[in-house]
Amino acid sequence: MSDSTRRQKASLSGTERVDQTRLIDRVLARDPNAERELYDQHVDRIYRLAYRMVGDADLASDYTQDTFVRAFDRLAGFRGEAAFSTWLTSIAISVIYNGQRKVKRIRSREVALDTVQNVGTEDRSNTPLLQERLHDAVNDLPEGYRTVFLMHDVEGYTHQEIASVLSVREGTSKAQLSRARARLRLTLADLAGEWIA
């Protein structure tokens, strides 16, 4: 999916919002097909974001699953102030942050036992050099920068959405992105001649 397509999907039109509201009403009225319909509309976006943030297919699936379970549980409390996709992404971010904290804790115990150096969640044994450099550069960003960078530049969320999802101002999102890009340019400066035309 191209960025422009993702951005178009990200911002729902008025008609789509009405459809979305009707669909949510059907879910709340326990229409058996509506849950799956709502899920199908949003699952790709949540899974992609989770995968970009954790780099592990199983974890991304688990986090996506937990996001929807929590969302369906809390759907009655969704007041429609923000778009449903934004509300859902807030839940996803919360699930991912929490999950990664647990994974990190478990991994650090394993590291202490096995004296292994790599505490990441990815199997990087066959990772080519370029991916490894990119991985390190993005992973070394402070968490706030990394989240905003991945959401905006990589997954095509708008600053308005990011601001709403992360409960920050749009200006903060823009500033974080700008700093993230500056850091990445600095860290990966030597790639410019090698891989970037």
Place this chain on the structure above:
Amino acid sequence: MTDHDPQDDPLTSLIRDEFRRPPPTPRDEIWAGIRAKRIAQAAPRPHATFHHRPLVVAGWITGIAAALVLGIGLGRIMAPTTAVSPVAGSSSPESTVALSAATVQHLSAVETLLTSFRTGQEGESFAALARDLLTTTRLLLDTKAMTDRKTQALLEDLEFVLAQIIQAPTDRPVDRDLIADGLNQRELLPRLRTAIPAGGTSLRLLGEL
């Protein structure tokens, strides 16, 4: 600053193409997991029996005690050895000490604020204080003499969380949950406690001026 199209930037395009490119979504597998979890949730849960309760209560007490011992004990014991390191660079020793003192005082104030937030004990001046602390955080980040990477990283994370706190509506629990999750994820309170030396070091540093 405007939303720019990341396709314009070759580095961003490279990252988008090469960094953790997501595989196709396993829709049906995830859906099956969601259904299974929801069915399990809907099933009636057995009540805790008398025999279970003492264990549950003991577990809670042990957990709380461990958290207190770790949080307070480690913060006090470890702090002097891992305190904010003196800043390097061309600054004079006086300005270096002044910056260290200001940083420690600032971190102490942020720790107090975040603890209030976490325990839900926000007073009337909470929002104003959070805004002031965000401003000071940014000032410290912009200070050229601030070269200690550990402190910089801490301040960058604090900047983000403070901005979230200021923006979060008080009546949206999901936002507060998200911020609390962020606090935990970044281990901000333990890092703050580690960065704040015990025994009024900031006053001692001021005394050196």
